[in-house]
Amino acid sequence: MTGFELAVKLHRPEFTLDVAIAAEPGEVLAVLGPNGAGKSTLLGVLAGLLRPDSGYVRLGERPVTDTTSGLLVPPHRRGVGLLAQQGLLFPHLTALANVAFGPRAQGMRKAAAEERARRLLAEVDAAEFAGRKPAKLSGGQQQRVALARALAPEPGVMLLDEPLAALDVDATPAMRALLRRMIRDAKQTTVLVTHSALDALVLADRVVVLTAGRVVEQGPTRDVLARPRSPFAARIAGLNLVSGRACEGGLRTDDGPMVFGRGDADVVAGDRAVAVFPPSSVAVHIERPDGSPRNVVPVVLAAIEPRADVVRLRASASAEGPEWVDGLAADVTPAAVAELNVEPGAGLWFAVKATEVAIHAAGG
Amino acid sequence: MTATLPAQADAERKAHDRHDIGIGLPRWLWLPAVAAFTLVALPVVGLALEADWARMPELLLSESALTALRLSLETAGISTLLCVLFGGPLAAILARSRLPGLRVLRSLVLLPLVLPPVVGGLALLFTVGRTGLIGQALHLWFGITIPFTTAAVILAQTFVAMPFLVVSLEGALRTAGQRYEAVAATLGASAGLVFRRVTVPLVLPGLVSGAVLAFARAMGEFGATIAFAGSLEGTTRTLPLLVYLEREVDIDSAIALSLMIVVVSLLVIVVLRPRGAEGLR
Incomplete structure (x- = not known):
């Protein structure tokens, strides 16, 4: 097993990737971020498919990219495996030949390569598909074979580029469990690009959040998702996030109004901080409520989004209320929505108890 | 990539066809379409009606006919091989490399397609002919003269046929894209191996x-x-x-030979093309 370390800059018309990331041997690193944040570019740099403008990449102790010396080890000599959203099995080869392709390319004899391919196909529960061409396999079956193929050359580092995004809803849980077994439990050093908090929680030891080409947040998966410090991490964790500066009893947003909450131990008044609370903690009223909640704000209902068993009300700022409510989510039951009887554009009151609002220090 | 089995998708498409009400196909389109098809197909029928079928075996088995047929098949076969050997790599470079001026290059490759062939022949003559740019050197240094030899036939055929191969193959390369090649590289395959084991089979x-x-x-x-x-x-x-020669001397022979060309061409297109198009599916 190898770890890796990289520090690269790469200019694209849309953004500049400027990151320094490392992973221990056997660690699974999830990279989260909005579209166009540079996640795929990062994988391309690791795989050797892209040449950064400056910086270096080391796989274990071995430098594979270094712009100062002009070093760029080609993809086929890196030992970096890639599993993309689409399995991209070679359509002209059987599943077995697909899996044996890597070992064969490394010079292994046909019989030995096929034996390894059979063993891997069995491990991903695809032994019975060995003789089939990809066109005769379902999306989920193809992705399993593609995982076996990517593992067959025994890569030092594995790159998973949204490996579950293109699968059927029914096929996703099985593939996720398989990835957990073959990647995380097997201590395979991996970079996993995903949009899903669940995938990150199940598969990754650590999370890096990229936004506009930069790392805005990183840490152990559970911490980042439970206490997000960036809007993107909050959104995929399904939490509301308001940023500002910590103050006594809560946080003051940059345009003035205060959000009441409970601070972490490491929060220092005056420093950058974020207030985080789940949509389920937000109570929704037609009239201004009287009572204990400290945070009571007027909002305009922007959208009504049906979820699995709740309805999410999305707020936008109202003329008389604070700006920070823009984009806040409140989860209520369908019955409550029927009782409120409101349409987007209507004025509402959101109330959140201060005890539900966690104030975290935000880096930078 | 959808998760439905492609076999299923095929079956669905077929079922759909049967019930399709034909949106996007206004009825009046049939008129010019039938006219176009008639223009292509009817002359062949006309040719067949004019033919003297009783003399057909004798005309086709004449020595000059057989000689010409053999020469045609041989030269066309070698030309096709040359197109594949040289046009294939050209198509790969047009589709994959990032050379500046590639668009101009691509247009130039199409030249034989739009040029009157006789102009192409003259251009070849003045280039490879004894006094031509390359012909002079060939003649002086190697004593090789190309014009009015079988090699000249092959060269002329390769010249006019090249764009067909290059355009068709470049399209296939573009459609196939480079994603499979990137995956193959991450599996440890060198550029040469990727080309042989992935690129070529994909565009076959x-x-x-x-x-x-x-x-x-x-x-x-x-x-x-x-x-x-x-x-x-x-x-x-x-x-x-x-055919052109016989037209002056023996019109029946010209018709018979024409029909033979029609048959050979149809065989080539009908028998080989669909198999090629279905290819690996």
Whole structure:
């Protein structure tokens, strides 16, 4: 097993990737971020498919990219495996030949390569598909074979580029469990690009959040998702996030109004901080409520989004209320929505108890 | 990539076809479409009606006919091979490399497609002819003279057929994209191995149909051949040249030979092309 370390800059018309990331041997690193944040570019740099403008990449102790010396080890000599959203099995080869392709390319004899391919196909529960061409396999079956193929050359580092995004809803849980077994439990050093908090929680030891080409947040998966410090991490964790500066009893947003909450131990008044609370903690009223909640704000209902068993009300700022409510989510039951009887554009009151609002220090 | 099995999707498409009410196909389109098809197909029927079927075996088995047929098949076959060997790599570079000025290059490759073949033949003659740019050097240094030899026929055919192969193959390469190649590289395959084991098999259908078109075009080549290679029996007189010649002497023979060309061309297109197009599916 190898770890890796990289520090690269790469200019694209849309953004500049400027990151320094490392992973221990056997660690699974999830990279989260909005579209166009540079996640795929990062994988391309690791795989050797892209040449950064400056910086270096080391796989274990071995430098594979270094712009100062002009070093760029080609993809086929890196030992970096890639599993993309689409399995991209070679359509002209059987599943077995697909899996044996890597070992064969490394010079292994046909019989030995096929034996390894059979063993891997069995491990991903695809032994019975060995003789089939990809066109005769379902999306989920193809992705399993593609995982076996990517593992067959025994890569030092594995790159998973949204490996579950293109699968059927029914096929996703099985593939996720398989990835957990073959990647995380097997201590395979991996970079996993995903949009899903669940995938990150199940598969990754650590999370890096990229936004506009930069790392805005990183840490152990559970911490980042439970206490997000960036809007993107909050959104995929399904939490509301308001940023500002910590103050006594809560946080003051940059345009003035205060959000009441409970601070972490490491929060220092005056420093950058974020207030985080789940949509389920937000109570929704037609009239201004009287009572204990400290945070009571007027909002305009922007959208009504049906979820699995709740309805999410999305707020936008109202003329008389604070700006920070823009984009806040409140989860209520369908019955409550029927009782409120409101349409987007209507004025509402959101109330959140201060005890539900966690104030975290935000880096930078 | 959808998760439905492609076999299923095929079946669904077929079921759909049966119930399709034909949106996007206004009825009046049939009129010009039938006219176009008639223009293509009817002359062949006319040819067949004019033919003297009783003399057909004798006309087709004449020595000059057989000689011309063999020459045509041989030269067209070699031309097609040359198109694949040289046009294939050219297509790969047009599709994959990031050379500046690639668009100009691509347009130039199409030149034989739009040029009157006789002009192409003259251009070849003045380049490879004894006094030409390359011909002079060939003659002086190696004592090789190309015009009015079988080599000239092959060169003329390769010249006119090349764009068919290049365009068809470049399209296939673009459609296939580079994603499979990137995956193959991450699996440890060198550029050469990726090309042999992934790129070529993926574009094989495009390569086959390009080669078939090139072969058909080479078989039918007339203008460039007569300008650059002349019409010497057994050496440069291919089937189309023989037809042109016989037209003056024995019209029945010309018709018979024409029909033979039609049959050979149809065989090539009908028998080979669909197999190539279906390819690996």
